Amino acid sequence: MNPNKALWEKGDFTQIAQTMRESGEQLVAQLGITNELMVLDLGCGDGTTAIPEARLGATVLGVDIASNLVKAGASRAQAEGLTNCSFQEGDATDLHALQDQHFDLVVSVFGAMFAPRPFDVAREMVRVTRRGGRIVMGNWIPGDPTLVAQILTISAAYTPPPPEGFISPMLWGVESHVIDRFEKAGIVPENISFRKDTFTFKAAYPPSQLVNTFKTYYGPTMNAFEAADKSGKALDLQHELEDLFTRQNQSPDPNVTSIPATFLRVTVLR
Template structure:
């Protein structure tokens, strides 16, 4: 099986996505989505941004490599009666089933950044965006002190080194790398812009309960704990992550609200 597909089908990302709904809707509200607009939501999961795009009247196609998340997205759209929101399996590195210039807007929020072959990903996103359209990416930032970058950093210390040739998904959070990838796909440097933004994870439970979701359902964290258990270090990993989640929680009264910084990339297709 495709290793990336296996990673994202391993757990159940819907358990994490439940904490991301409000921020997903808020981000979509800033993208200028309008009725009848054709939107591709790439690495869509179960529709954290695809569903809000459809609520605004856009014709949305959500594409994700994980079959379980595609099925979950279909159920969410059906439950809201959103016939203008479709989901299908697909690989961000090769969107051959999608026509050139078919979309007014391509959105990928913490999705396509995890696909391998980043230059292929950039080229495919540019290819399927119509002239005059745009691409918006939300990418985690390497070394950032907030939640997700720190989860991945801590987890990496407990897992075996990646295979030779592995390109870190976090490089999508570095402006120079993003520029190189899109200019290689034919985009002018001046048509690429960047803005630091914030995504907030919110649940009604405690930070420790939120961490448990990551341990049970988030593929990268699941892998880290499996490796740590083999080395007798699972308790160390648990302690480090407990400290992180509790320190970053901005809420109280047994609830959790943790902001995480990300890089918002906007590419104008000329």
């Protein structure tokens, strides 16, 4: 089985996505979505940004490698009566089912960055975007002091080293790598812009419970706990993550979670 597919079908990312809904809507509100736009939401999960895009009137196709998330997204769209929003399974490194220059806007928020072969990902995103269209990515930043980068850094200390040839998804958060990848896909650097932005994880329960949500439902954290358990260090990992989440919680109520995480917003003009 495709290892990337296995990773994201592990657990249930919808449980994490529920804490990201508000920020997803806020980001989409800034993208200039209009009724006539054809939008591809790549690595869409269960529709954290695809559903708000469709609510604004765009015709939206959500594509994700995880079949369980595709099914969950389709159920959400159906429940809201969004006939302009559909979901299908697909791999960001090979979008062969999608036509050249078909979409006005391609959005990938913490999605396509996790696919292997980043140069193929950039090439495919450019290929399916019409001339004059846009690509917008949200990518976590390596070494950033905020939540997600720190979760991944802490987790990496408990897991075996990655296989030879592995390319860290976090390099999508480094401007020079982003420019290189899109330049090789035919985009001039002048058409690539960057800004730091924030996604806030919000939950009506304490940070320690959010740690358990990641532990139970988020593939990378699940893998870290499985590896830590084998070495007798699962409790150490639990304590490190609980300390991180508690320190970064900005809610005045300790029984409510509000943790901001910085990411790199990339805009590419086709």
